[in-house]
Amino acid sequence: MGIEKNGHKHFITKKTINKVSSENSSINNEGILFGILGGAGIAMLLVTAQLMINNAIFLKILKFIALFVVLGYGLNAQDTHNRNNFSFKNSVQFSVISTVSVAISLALINILISWISPGLAFDALSTQTDSIRLLLLSKSISILDTLVFGIIITFILLLRNKTN
Numbered sequence: 530m531g532i533e534k535n536g537h538k539h540f541i542t543k544k545t546i547n548k549v550s551s552e553n554s555s556i557n558n559e560g561i562l563f564g565i566l567g568g569a570g571i572a573m574l575l576v577t578a579q580l581m582i583n584n585a586i587f588l589k590i591l592k593f594i595a596l597f598v599v600l601g602y603g604l605n606a607q608d609t610h611n612r613n614n615f616s617f618k619n620s621v622q623f624s625v626i627s628t629v630s631v632a633i634s635l636a637l638i639n640i641l642i643s644w645i646s647p648g649l650a651f652d653a654l655s656t657q658t659d660s661i662r663l664l665l666l667s668k669s670i671s672i673l674d675t676l677v678f679g680i681i682i683t684f685i686l687l688l689r690n691k692t693n
Contacts, residue, residue, distance in 0.1 A: 559607070560623045564630020567599035571631065572638040575651035588651050596631065596675065597682050603627050604686050620687055628679030635675060636668040 574595055575588055582588075607623050643650035643664065 556607075556619055556623050557626055560603075560626030561630050563599075563603045563606075563623075564627040565634050567596075567603070567627065568631040568634030568638065571595045571599065572635055572642075572651070576642065576649055579649055579651045592635075592651075592675075593678050593682075596628075596679055597686075599631065600624055600627060600679065600682050601686050604683075617687065621683065624683040624686075625680065628676055628683065631679065632672045632675035636672050639671065640664065640668055 571592060575592060578588055578591055604620055604624060607620065611619070639650055
């Protein structure tokens with residue numbers, strides 16, 4: 530709904546119809562699905578690494594390396610799907626939606642794991658999360674750092690794609 534002035538300088542409402550682009554909804558759906566699957570894969574990798582090597586710094590670095598691989602694979606798959614028709618806007622949209630989905634799915638999986646077996650929680654930041662408030666605070670910090678690094682990784686990958 531828009532507002533415009535008519536000939537008598539009175540404000541009137543103007544009904545506008547915004548069409549939802551099927552291309553944008555396709556990118557959103559693919560990004561969400563890819564993010565959830567990528568988050569589940571990263572979570573499995575981190576739980577396995579947690580069982581082998583119990584080092585919080587190593588797990589953090591491994592999480593960001595895995596995020597780099599997941600986003601790189603997703604952007605390459607999207608570029609191949611679009612037949613090498615590079616679109617910066619669509620790539621950023623796909624990557625941001627994927628990163629948000631990865632961050633949320635990692636946090637939810639980590640909350641579930643920490644309720645089942647607190648020793649296997651892979652993103653505990655070396656803190657004891659013995660209350661729900663501390664657990665949610667820890668997971669919100671985890672979501673934010675995944676988002677920040679995911680966006681940085683996105684622009685690195687898009688710069689690489691642009692130069693190719």
